[in-house]
Amino acid sequence: xxxxxxxxxVKQIVEQELALDSYLATMLAxxxxxxxxxxxxxxxxxxxxxxxxxxxxxxKKQEQKTELVVGVASSTAVKALSIMPKYxxxxxxxxxxxxxxxxxxxxxxxLSRAIKFDGKVTKIPQQPLWFMxxxxxxxxxxxxxxMAYLIQGKNRAGTRDYQQQPFTNxxxxxxxxxxxxxxxxxxxxxxxxxxxxxRTDRQSKPWLIGTVIEQxxxxxxxxELVPKRKRSSST
Amino acid sequence: xxxxxxxxxxxxxxxxxxxxxxxxYGINVMQVQEVLRVSEIAPVPGAPSYVLGIINLRGNVVxxxxxxxxxxxxxxxxxxxxxxxxxxxxxHIIGIMVDSVAEVVDLRASEIETAPNVGNDExxxxxxxxxxxxxxxxILVDLNKFLSDEENEELDMF
Numbered sequence: 092x093x094x095x096x097x098x099x100x101v102k103q104i105v106e107q108e109l110a111l112d113s114y115l116a117t118m119l120a121x122x123x124x125x126x127x128x129x130x131x132x133x134x135x136x137x138x139x140x141x142x143x144x145x146x147x148x149x150x151k152k153q154e155q156k157t158e159l160v161v162g163v164a165s166s167t168a169v170k171a172l173s174i175m176p177k178y179x180x181x182x183x184x185x186x187x188x189x190x191x192x193x194x195x196x197x198x199x200x201x202l203s204r205a206i207k208f209d210g211k212v213t214k215i216p217q218q219p220l221w222f223m224x225x226x227x228x229x230x231x232x233x234x235x236x237x238m239a240y241l242i243q244g245k246n247r248a249g250t251r252d253y254q255q256q257p258f259t260n261x262x263x264x265x266x267x268x269x270x271x272x273x274x275x276x277x278x279x280x281x282x283x284x285x286x287x288x289x290r291t292d293r294q295s296k297p298w299l300i301g302t303v304i305e306q307x308x309x310x311x312x313x314x315e316l317v318p319k320r321k322r323s324s325s326t
Numbered sequence: 327x328x329x330x331x332x333x334x335x336x337x338x339x340x341x342x343x344x345x346x347x348x349x350x351y352g353i354n355v356m357q358v359q360e361v362l363r364v365s366e367i368a369p370v371p372g373a374p375s376y377v378l379g380i381i382n383l384r385g386n387v388v389x390x391x392x393x394x395x396x397x398x399x400x401x402x403x404x405x406x407x408x409x410x411x412x413x414x415x416x417x418h419i420i421g422i423m424v425d426s427v428a429e430v431v432d433l434r435a436s437e438i439e440t441a442p443n444v445g446n447d448e449x450x451x452x453x454x455x456x457x458x459x460x461x462x463x464x465i466l467v468d469l470n471k472f473l474s475d476e477e478n479e480e481l482d483m484f
Contacts, residue, residue, distance in 0.1 A: 213348075213349055213456070213462065213463035213465065214347075214348070214349055215441055215442075215450060215453060215456075216398055216399070216453070216465075217397065217398045217450045218444055218450060219444060221444075222442075222444045225441070225456060225463055227461075227462070227463055230458075232441075232458070232463065234442045234444070268442075318442070318444045
């Protein structure tokens with residue numbers, strides 16, 4: 092294999108990256124907790140007005156843009172860009188929705204569509220509380236997950252009476268195998284990477300990918316939230 | 327591919343369906359010996375919670391399993407529809423109490439899908455798969471895995 096000579100500029104870039112690493116490590120050390128987000132929900136409400144609400148929708152994936160966000164404005168995002176998913180390196184669309192009082196956002200690239208939910212599922216015995224059961228939908232058996240349990244944990248999600256206050260919507264993963272039960276679907280907004288505080292360390296709560304700075308809304312990595320499921324096969 | 331080849335690759339199996347709560351379950355008809363109305367069940371002191379007791383089936387002692395308990399469901403009062411399904415597993419002949427027995431259905435192997443198991447391996451290893459039937463999902467139970475090895479050993483005591 093031919094050796095490729097490295098330009099001198101590479102060394103400078105590496106040093107810059109090290110400096111940014113140090114800076115971002117300090118800046119991003121504090122991970123926004125869901126509790127914090129919940130407390131700030133009032134601020135979010137102002138941003139996401141009720142008139143933005145959407146009905147059951149088919150989520151259309153945004154077209155991939157080739158232009159990368161570069162330049163001085165995005166310099167602080169260099170480190171984050173390296174751990175961000177591909178879709179997040181350009182402008183991307185996200186669905187804003189509610190789980191209880193919590194407002195969350197999920198990139199549309201991770202979703203296929205949203206359906207109304209009547210709460211009826213086929214319960215599989217002895218499964219965790221966050222697995223609500225199976226729902227037959229368009230020839231598929233969708234595993235319906237209780238998003239409150241997944242996001243907030245048993246202590247907080249367990250206080251809700253799901254008979255009295257059932258979830259009303261389900262957002263489906265891209266492969267359509269999982270459905271995440273939630274409450275209101277709010278709006279679809281375009282987000283740019285520099286408006287998001289990306290997490291650089293996702294060892295705990297790997298599904299929490301970042302926070303929309305202006306709205307203080309957590310962005311959920313749906314693929315990290317759903318369990319791995321074997322492909323359906325005949326037995 | 328000929329029709330007979332297709333049938334060999336996609337065999338039809340018959341399943342006895344029963345209800346427990348809101349859900350409908352299916353078990354392999356070849357493992358079902360008979361279906362009984364509920365008669366007197368003699369409790370067994372010291373038996374695990376999933377054992378309702380024993381019955382005398384033509385001179386044979388058969389342990390009756392509380393299927394609701396086994397599946398983690400709330401208990402329910404017995405009624406006219408309650409049945410004990412006598413089944414033959416690899417280890418034992420046991421009775422499983424169910425809310426009602428529905429019908430026998432034919433299912434092609436290709437119609438059966440693996441059910442997602444998101445808990446630990448032990449939690450629902452007896453769920454063989456799921457299939458759509460009459461606008462609802464039918465949960466297919468592998469009776470040979472219905473009880474764990476330890477539970478089967480416990481049943482040997484009765």
